[in-house]
Amino acid sequence: MGNIKGIRDKVAIIGMGCTKFGERWDMSKNDLIFEATKEAIEDAKIEPKDIEAAWGGTWVSGFDGRCLADPLKLQYIPVTRVENACASGSDAFRNACYAVAAGAYDTCLAVGFEKLKDSGWSGLPDQQSLPSNRYPDRTAPGMFALMATTYFSRYDLSPEEGKRMIGSVSVKSHHNGTLNPKAHLRREVTIEQVMNASIVAWPLGLFDCCGVSDGAAAAIVVPADKAKDYRPDPVYVKALQISVCPSEGELRADYDFTQVKATVRAGEAAYAEAGITNPREEISMAELHDCFSITEAVTCEDLQFSPKGKVKEDIESGFFELTGGLPVQPDGGLKSFGHPIGASGLRMLYEMYLQIQGRADQRQIKDPKLGLTHNLGGIPISNTVSVLIIGL
């Protein structure tokens, strides 16, 4: 893997903001960007003019630095739009942190945002289009369902057992969403409802799939050695890793869909950067990319939370519940909080940040030290993954 140097403990977060996610018919993308950034600025207790450079992470809702400069009236500072599929928000944050760690700037802003509900479409646009248009419509649920089909088959789970395993993941995330005023969906669901829901892409049903949402989130970062000038409880950046798959699963017959190599690699690199040797013990809590319930289950194995092929036992024992040994999706996850694509990476950091500071209200985990966020952009056969770790 090479010598992971990284920027552990060189950068700190001193302010964050996040809009309510959901069908924000009344909010334009500029409204969402402004709302999240205003909260971050107020949380950091800085002035807008203190921001020296900014990065805007979005999949399709903006195209160059003006996406932030325009709504926020940033005054002729450097602004860049970042896109890395569902890892766009995390990558915008990563860029802002590298700028601070390099000593180029002392105060940087990262905003993730997405306005998806203006389109009127069901689901996201095509995952695999070619300029020649030869490939038929391939949806995200369809491509992730392949992961469920082979996971069930490889580990001898009947369709019923498999659907129960992944359904439990959604039950847990829905419950956590009811404790979060900013979540898109705030209702409990039972395992029966999840297993009997209409099929979107077999074997994934309605409650195995995250919906389409609008939203934005923002973070303000400064050098670690200046963080306590701003607040007594900054949260430090421990690891920022991205791993991009060269579409191996599309071309190689030996990819069996039960693992995402980019998650494994990004996880290993993040643990090395953060000095973590036993993730299951040392990571206090995690926000994982639960675009689909099966994705969360496989990710827990890929990130070494559970042994390979054994995540079912941890799901059944409640290990990932809010009250369990390694709470996953304490804020409801993509499933309940929602998935405005560019915003999700920063929304995940927002929850980890609040939890570390003891500000997570009804969702508060006892004495968390390290929070991990994971994004998976793309599909199992071809993807770009981020793993970030922040904490004390």
Add this chain to the structure above:
Amino acid sequence: MAGIASYGAYIPLYRLSRPDIQKAWDSMIPIPGEKAVASYDEDSITMAVAAARDCLTGIDPKKVDRLYFASTTSPYKEKQAASVVAGALGMGRNTLTMDFGGSLRAATNALRAAVDAVESGAAGNVLIACAETRIGAPNGDKEMSFGDGAAALLVAKKGPVSIEGSISVFQEFHDMWRSDKDTYVRFWEERFVREAGYLRIMPSTVAAALQKFSLSPGDIAKAAIYAPDPRLLGMAGGKMGFDPMAQLQDPLYMTVGNTGCALSLMMLVAALEDAKAGDNLLCASYGDGCDVFVLKVADGIDKIKDRRAIKRHLESKKMVPNYLKYVQWRGLMETEAPPRPPINHISIPALWRDMDWGLSLHGVKCKNCGTPQYPPQRVCVICQAMDNFEPYNFADKKATLTSFSHDNLAASIDPPSTIAAVDFEEGGRIIFNMVDRDPAEVKTGMPVEVSFRQVHFFESIHNYWWKCTPIRC
């Protein structure tokens, strides 16, 4: 004299029962049997490719000199269909491609032209592929009787069937026709069509052919004679001096329907499936005249009987669940579009650039590590060697289904859209859609095969690629 070196055919998997059509329209007239219906992603080009692949079993397409495509239902009025078929088959760029159309004699016209080319020495061999997807107007008699299908013949200097020769007459005649402005086939009064048309010239032309080759009706083992229905064939057969039960080849009316210009060659292929050395065969088409061919079967006919041809395709079938499905597949009624994003504006340069791998399913094989991969890459997915590849054909390789999903969200004329991760026995993977399947029967590990289909019709462009199906037959 030219010969037939190989034959092939294709009948769509799906059949629509005529009683179901009758029930839909609350029609009084009971017409029995079923018709073959091309699926929503099939057309005359895709079916011609399927029949040609059957015909080319064990034969290198690059060794074929010419490709003649025949149909009255080419997807294009102006754009050659034969070039699409030749591209899909992986034929060499110097192949002479020709379209034959315009009448129900288009396929036998192509056969005549192929025989002339080979006999004159202008070509070593000619592959003929004919196919039809004619539509009869809804709630009409032609909707009942028409069917979809295709046939292919490889005409060469030598083969187990020799083409003794042919006779043709022409007749400028509006019994059945379709102008460039019509969707549905038009026709004149049935009695006129029968008596002034078919019954007047078919028997006399057949008689002339028999006389030319010094044969009497009794010498013919099987006569593959185009007919729009069995009753008319029986009447004509009697006039020609044939024993209808013993000598007339089944016109496929009860099982496939009237497949237009493809019918006479489909019937000939069916006759060849049962033929033995020494048989004299007759093949006749009708449409603005007649073409009548006389053929003789020799030793070696058994060597090419492993084709799917007519019989195996006939026996492998699924029923179209109801008449409205057929209406939707043929686009005869405007239906509500699903709330999915529209197809992207197409790039013609990209379509042209992709031609080799898009049309013929050719990928590459890394010369460094030996891994086949699709689509063609510049950097090997396994060993990262750069620009070190050779062409590799995926279309003829054995394959199995590694994973699948039935996607209800994806835009499809016939949901669910089954996504299939297909792995090839000798290496390589392609993600296809799977069609011609019952979703409940799809299982990981099952063997699958590839099929050339239309993916979209958008911005007036018929866009083709491949899908996978369970092993058909």
